[in-house]
Amino acid sequence: MKNGILLLTSMICIALVGCTSSSTNSPETSQNKAVTPVDSLATQATRNILDRLDKRERLLIGHQDDLSYGHSWNEEPGRSDVLETSGLYPDVCGWELAGIELSEDANIDGVLFSNMRKHMQEIHQMGGINTMTWHSYNIITGNDCWDVSLTGIAASVLPDGPKHEQYLKWLDKFADFVLSIKDDNGNLIPLMFRPYHELTGSWFWWGKDLCSPDEYKQLWRMTYNYLTKEKNVHNLLYVYSTGNFNDTTLFLERYPGDDVVDILGFDIYQYGEDLNIAQQEFLKQLNLQCELLSPLAKQKNKPWAVCEAGLESIPLNNWFTELGKVLIPTDARYILFWRNAHDRESHFYAPFKGHASEDDFKTFVQETRNQGQL
Numbered sequence: 001m002k003n004g005i006l007l008l009t010s011m012i013c014i015a016l017v018g019c020t021s022s023s024t025n026s027p028e029t030s031q032n033k034a035v036t037p038v039d040s041l042a043t044q045a046t047r048n049i050l051d052r053l054d055k056r057e058r059l060l061i062g063h064q065d066d067l068s069y070g071h072s073w074n075e076e077p078g079r080s081d082v083l084e085t086s087g088l089y090p091d092v093c094g095w096e097l098a099g100i101e102l103s104e105d106a107n108i109d110g111v112l113f114s115n116m117r118k119h120m121q122e123i124h125q126m127g128g129i130n131t132m133t134w135h136s137y138n139i140i141t142g143n144d145c146w147d148v149s150l151t152g153i154a155a156s157v158l159p160d161g162p163k164h165e166q167y168l169k170w171l172d173k174f175a176d177f178v179l180s181i182k183d184d185n186g187n188l189i190p191l192m193f194r195p196y197h198e199l200t201g202s203w204f205w206w207g208k209d210l211c212s213p214d215e216y217k218q219l220w221r222m223t224y225n226y227l228t229k230e231k232n233v234h235n236l237l238y239v240y241s242t243g244n245f246n247d248t249t250l251f252l253e254r255y256p257g258d259d260v261v262d263i264l265g266f267d268i269y270q271y272g273e274d275l276n277i278a279q280q281e282f283l284k285q286l287n288l289q290c291e292l293l294s295p296l297a298k299q300k301n302k303p304w305a306v307c308e309a310g311l312e313s314i315p316l317n318n319w320f321t322e323l324g325k326v327l328i329p330t331d332a333r334y335i336l337f338w339r340n341a342h343d344r345e346s347h348f349y350a351p352f353k354g355h356a357s358e359d360d361f362k363t364f365v366q367e368t369r370n371q372g373q374l
């Protein structure tokens with residue numbers, strides 16, 4: 001217990017250094033109009049997060065599940081692979097809610113929701129930002145969201161669909177959890193919510209070949225309207241994040257509307273056996289998507305981000321600094337690296353203490369911080 005308290009105290013001190021904005025880059029995307037959440041009843045703290053993203057202090061660094069576990073450790077108070085490699089806690093921490101809809105105690109990756117709540121509070125307390133996905137189950141087959149054996153799952157949860165009432169019950173459980181994330185004073189903690197992501201691919205039940213653009217938009221708007229109007233959830237910022245795209249037409253094909261999206265973004269990973277060729281392709285694609293999204297976001301007066309990214313196992317020792325050369329000069333607000341599983345040796349996307357990419361990651365993080373002082 002004593003160790004836990006000491007670690008938490010030092011964690012907050014370090015994090016205050018890490019997360020406090022020290023200098024402000026002039027926002028390249030702002031049209032000098034205040035950016036306000038699409039939810040007109042959003043809490044002040046939620047407004048503050050969007051305002052902070054709009055002003056863009058620098059590229060923020062994110063990591064999925066960072067305080068909960070890392071490569072070969074699980075729920076050890078104060079630990080963070082990002083801290084142990086870069087010297088600073090991440091600015092943004094990602095969380096996964098799949099399982100909440102079935103009243104499970106833990107999510108699909110084994111994170112207890114009670115621990116998740118505690119870590120969300122810690123991140124918020126240290127000046128960081130929480131974001132979450134919800135890989136909700138396939139409501140017809142009962143399997144996970146990667147079961148794409150049937151089309152029509154999205155259609156089935158829409159108002160005229162046979163699974164609509166059941167899906168609203170799932171949203172009730174999701175809302176109950178979101179409304180339980182409060183600070184020590186009982187104030188709701190803001191969360192960036194990235195529902196139905198990677199929609200340009202077809203590996204989730206809400207993916208491209210599994211529903212029509214109109215069904216996707218209805219699904220999003222139904223979710224937004226139910227949470228804000230029926231459940232009185234007002235601590236969310238809504239993030240629309242595609243997979244890969246080569247033009248803005250594809251990016252916008254399923255875009256549900258400026259009135260229900262706060263932040264734009266994409267998820268992007270490096271795949272491919274020949275590492276050097278795959279890296280060049282990845283960087284080229286990243287660059288293209290940044291060049292397409294930055295002006296679009298500016299036109300829409302919304303911040304944008306790289307909502308998920310990574311190269312599994314990081315077998316390239318220049319991966320982060322090469323990524324930085326493309327991303328740091330843009331006006332992306334944050335990048336979130338995917339999780340470091342504690343129970344799967346090669347499933348990690350940020351380095352851990354002793355990994356060969358540690359220095360490269362540290363240099364990259366340092367460069368994001370120097371950016372603000374340029």
Ligand code: BMA
Nearest residue numbers: 096108109135338339341347
């Ligand atoms: C995937 C993998 C899975 C995990 C899922 C949701 O990319 O990391 O192991 O269950 O994300 O977090």
